[in-house]
Amino acid sequence: MHLESFLVLLMGVCAVVGEPTVADASPRSSVWPDPFLARLGLIAADAAPGPQQEPTSSSGDVKDQGLEQSQAETIAMLEWLVDTVAEATTAPAGTFAAAPDAVPVLQDLGHAARSVAITPASEGEALMVHLNTVSRLINQLPGGEASFPAVRRAVVAALVLRRLRHGAFRPPQERTVQRLLQQLWTRHRAAAREKGIVEFAHVSKSGGTTFCQLAERNGCATESFAANKNCEVAVFRDQPRYVNGTVHVALRKGRKTQCDRPNKPMSLRREYSCAQRKRMLQEKRYTIYANEYTAVGGRLSPQLAHSCGNMLTVLQMRHPHSRMLSHIHHVWGTYLNHCGADREAVYFAGGHEATDWVRLLPAPLNNYLVRSLLGEKVFNLPAGQITEKHLGLARIFLAFQYDVLLVLEDSDLSNTALSYGLGWGEHELHVNAAAPDSGSDDGLPSNLDLLYDLNRLDVELYRSGVLMAKLDAIVYDAAQEVVPEPKPAAAAAPAAANAMAAANSTATAAGAAVAVANATASTATTTAAAITTSYAKSTTAAPGAVAVAEATHDEEFVAARRAMRGHDFRRRQQRQAHEQLGQGASTAAAAWVGAGRRGRAARWVADALGASRAIHTPGDAGQAMEPAGNGAQCGWVGQTWRKQLL
Numbered sequence: 001m002h003l004e005s006f007l008v009l010l011m012g013v014c015a016v017v018g019e020p021t022v023a024d025a026s027p028r029s030s031v032w033p034d035p036f037l038a039r040l041g042l043i044a045a046d047a048a049p050g051p052q053q054e055p056t057s058s059s060g061d062v063k064d065q066g067l068e069q070s071q072a073e074t075i076a077m078l079e080w081l082v083d084t085v086a087e088a089t090t091a092p093a094g095t096f097a098a099a100p101d102a103v104p105v106l107q108d109l110g111h112a113a114r115s116v117a118i119t120p121a122s123e124g125e126a127l128m129v130h131l132n133t134v135s136r137l138i139n140q141l142p143g144g145e146a147s148f149p150a151v152r153r154a155v156v157a158a159l160v161l162r163r164l165r166h167g168a169f170r171p172p173q174e175r176t177v178q179r180l181l182q183q184l185w186t187r188h189r190a191a192a193r194e195k196g197i198v199e200f201a202h203v204s205k206s207g208g209t210t211f212c213q214l215a216e217r218n219g220c221a222t223e224s225f226a227a228n229k230n231c232e233v234a235v236f237r238d239q240p241r242y243v244n245g246t247v248h249v250a251l252r253k254g255r256k257t258q259c260d261r262p263n264k265p266m267s268l269r270r271e272y273s274c275a276q277r278k279r280m281l282q283e284k285r286y287t288i289y290a291n292e293y294t295a296v297g298g299r300l301s302p303q304l305a306h307s308c309g310n311m312l313t314v315l316q317m318r319h320p321h322s323r324m325l326s327h328i329h330h331v332w333g334t335y336l337n338h339c340g341a342d343r344e345a346v347y348f349a350g351g352h353e354a355t356d357w358v359r360l361l362p363a364p365l366n367n368y369l370v371r372s373l374l375g376e377k378v379f380n381l382p383a384g385q386i387t388e389k390h391l392g393l394a395r396i397f398l399a400f401q402y403d404v405l406l407v408l409e410d411s412d413l414s415n416t417a418l419s420y421g422l423g424w425g426e427h428e429l430h431v432n433a434a435a436p437d438s439g440s441d442d443g444l445p446s447n448l449d450l451l452y453d454l455n456r457l458d459v460e461l462y463r464s465g466v467l468m469a470k471l472d473a474i475v476y477d478a479a480q481e482v483v484p485e486p487k488p489a490a491a492a493a494p495a496a497a498n499a500m501a502a503a504n505s506t507a508t509a510a511g512a513a514v515a516v517a518n519a520t521a522s523t524a525t526t527t528a529a530a531i532t533t534s535y536a537k538s539t540t541a542a543p544g545a546v547a548v549a550e551a552t553h554d555e556e557f558v559a560a561r562r563a564m565r566g567h568d569f570r571r572r573q574q575r576q577a578h579e580q581l582g583q584g585a586s587t588a589a590a591a592w593v594g595a596g597r598r599g600r601a602a603r604w605v606a607d608a609l610g611a612s613r614a615i616h617t618p619g620d621a622g623q624a625m626e627p628a629g630n631g632a633q634c635g636w637v638g639q640t641w642r643k644q645l646l
């Protein structure tokens, strides 16, 4: 027994001692901090002409698509990030749904970051003071599940602005800056561990299917990794919605066709709150799930829309033009599969020009990314009704609500985010993500300009998102000095040891992701209550508004759904069953325990009690002490157990 503790301790020490050696191999310090300007493709004012100064954008494709941002545009965006955090009190209600208490600290942080950005090189002392203030305020932010991706982005933005305008940091400042970046990352990972579950915001046709399969290879657990399930949880009804059903039906003109019902019709969802979602996911011991519809909470107002900040939120973006064309290809193919000859004879009898397509697919062809972040009200607006105001809101939510950003076009950027944002060792994200769009123009309208114009706001949001992803990458780069890059799991994963550790961790880690093998309704309710309480404690209007909106949704939902569904008996039965599901925690818990295909990690946990015996052999104990992020437990979210051991 003593020997076992000693081994655990010894392995822990080895892991810590082992970590810095990786960083030693990197020549980062000699060229630092210009690499972080390079991450953004920026050129410092003091840069001498030479080959080094060529902005090294990590992807040529992005440039080819005419997306190269002007330096001025980038700077404006960096300033916006700092200002937005400094003015946190004016942020829309949904922004801080998960951590309303943080607002005063955020404001101070924003102001301190501003000071960093404008302090000239001659005032070295002052700069150190501001850097230390930023660091101290970061430590004052609420801990636990709360994460502050916008703080990370604003602080890095301030450092970049300072570097651009006032020259390179001097060596002692360099060290302080590097430590600050590492502090930001350490907080990110600590929050990820507390969150315990990944929420993947799957914007359709942006590579989400591949991402879901990647999650399986990284040892995550969910309801189904099948390509047509996409890591979604059926009961949440987060499936994608493309087709305006009214338009589809109208095109039939009363005729009987092979596809009277549209595929992927737009419809409202019975919405579970984030607290409910998390509780249900914990009960199933899932470590990832995907939402392929739109953010929650935005039924009444986009101001209240939010991702589930009680989980590690991931958003994958793709350039809106290729995403949109991919949608057209997909739906064109789907209509052939479902309708056969009726595709051209009935549904596209009037042609397939831009206006025909937009009428049929108002959301996918008109700022789908903006719609995806702003909840149901905006998602279901007719084409042409997305405004600059919506863009502004979506940009704030993107900065504040999404922990990890992936960019389909930029594999280097995405790989860094997978490694250090998620702790995943397996990266083969781009196997089939770049769908064979080119070659065939089947179904495409002759004039694409109209469609491009309809997605102008989405392109702007995408650009902002790519910049934020690059700021994140600067933090991830700094983290390499702290923790070695997560590696793909060994072929024979140490399943038994991990399962034991994961199962055991829950006994002590309150609110941890992985539920105890025999989770009861009462423990689940307690967790949910704790989350609700933390929302309710707020002094600002925001969370109350969110809660009220969620409560109102239920009645509104029933009415809306009834209107939409008519009196179709089978559907009504389903609806009633579904409503009952939400009536009480215990009912929900009981109904929730159904069949579902699970990934590796879930199977390990399911076998936890049997497997735990194996831990007493030194070999297995050793495997349990693999360095952080060996990828075998869904990265950072699956590693709450390790905190207990170290």
Ligand SMILES: *[C@@H]1O[C@H](CO)[C@@H](O)[C@H](O)[C@H]1NC(C)=O
Pocket (backbone or CB within 6 Å): 244, 245, 246, 247, 266, 362, 380, 381, 382, 383
């Ligand atoms: C769907 O089509 C109907 C009928 O044309 C229209 O009234 C409605 O606004 C459309 N919905 C969306 C989201 O475009």
Ligand SMILES: *[C@@H]1O[C@H](CO)[C@@H](O)[C@H](O)[C@H]1NC(C)=O
Pocket (backbone or CB within 6 Å): 504, 505, 507, 508, 612, 644
């Ligand atoms: C679980 O962890 C606790 C302390 O965290 C420890 O005392 C106990 O022995 C562990 N259980 C197993 C089965 O290892």
Ligand SMILES: *[C@@H]1O[C@H](CO)[C@@H](O)[C@H](O)[C@H]1NC(C)=O
Pocket (backbone or CB within 6 Å): 518
């Ligand atoms: C779960 O707990 C309940 C109540 O304590 C018990 O009756 C049941 O046998 C347990 N189930 C398992 C699988 O351990």
